[in-house]
Amino acid sequence: DIQLTQSPSSLSASVGDRVTVTCRASQSISTYVSWYQQKPGKPPRLLIYAASILQSGVPSRFTGSGSGTDFTLTITSLQPDDFATYYCQQSYLFYPTFGGGTKVEI
Amino acid sequence: EMQLVESGGGLVQPGGSLRLSCEASGFSFGSYWMHWVRQAPGQGLVWVSLFSSDGFTTTYADSVRGRFTISRDNAKNTLYLDMHSLRSDDTAVYYCASQLGGDAFDLWGHGTLVTVST
Numbered sequence: 001d002i003q004l005t006q007s008p009s010s011l012s013a014s015v016g017d018r019v020t021v022t023c024r025a026s027q028s029i030s031t032y033v034s035w036y037q038q039k040p041g042k043p044p045r046l047l048i049y050a051a052s053i054l055q056s057g058v059p060s061r062f063t064g065s066g067s068g069t070d071f072t073l074t075i076t077s078l079q080p081d082d083f084a085t086y087y088c089q090q091s092y093l094f095y096p097t098f099g100g101g102t103k104v105e106i
Numbered sequence: 107e108m109q110l111v112e113s114g115g116g117l118v119q120p121g122g123s124l125r126l127s128c129e130a131s132g133f134s135f136g137s138y139w140m141h142w143v144r145q146a147p148g149q150g151l152v153w154v155s156l157f158s159s160d161g162f163t164t165t166y167a168d169s170v171r172g173r174f175t176i177s178r179d180n181a182k183n184t185l186y187l188d189m190h191s192l193r194s195d196d197t198a199v200y201y202c203a204s205q206l207g208g209d210a211f212d213l214w215g216h217g218t219l220v221t222v223s224t
């Protein structure tokens with residue numbers, strides 16, 4: 001199995017801050033990484049796929065980067081609606097795995 | 107509108123069984139791989155099982171292999187998860203999800219809660 005380690009597990013930030021979440025894979029996975037946002041009581045929402053491609057309808061303040069084993073989700077200017085938990089996910093293997101999540105709090 | 111709607115969750119005793127359903131609408135269900143993903147209370151997302159569009163591939167997480175069975179009925183646009191020998195650590199919200207655009211899960215259901223408890 002491919003393990004994904006996210007850091008930090010939680011962070012505190014303010015509106016307007018630049019926020020960076022990191023996801024490290026236990027082996028090289030090219031750019032087969034997606035990022036999701038989840039709010040309490042809701043299903044995850046796809047933000048970014050193929051490491052850096054923005055899903056339709058997602059604000060451009062969300063950006064993704066990386067390849068191989070190290071990946072980053074950046075929110076360039078945090079908005080009130082962005083306080084949520086974020087997960088990375090690999091699709092390098094046909095059975096996927098998720099990172100442990102990063103909770104972004106006020 | 108593309109939609110996935112899960113049903114079948116509830117309270118079950120340890121050792122019991124349950125069948126979850128996921129009804130799809132608004133897209134060509136039979137053309138896509140379908141997955142079950144679960145989330146224990148206050149915990150992260152965990153992939154459970156998949157069923158390929160061609161019907162030749164089903165795979166399970168180690169934690170459920172031998173106890174859960176995934177199936178699909180393309181004529182009814184429905185994905186199923188039969189769960190047996192349920193344990194307290196199977197307690198979770200179970201989501202079905204699909205990969206319509208490629209490798210990522212771009213469509214999710216709202217989830218159905220399974221509680222395994224006496």
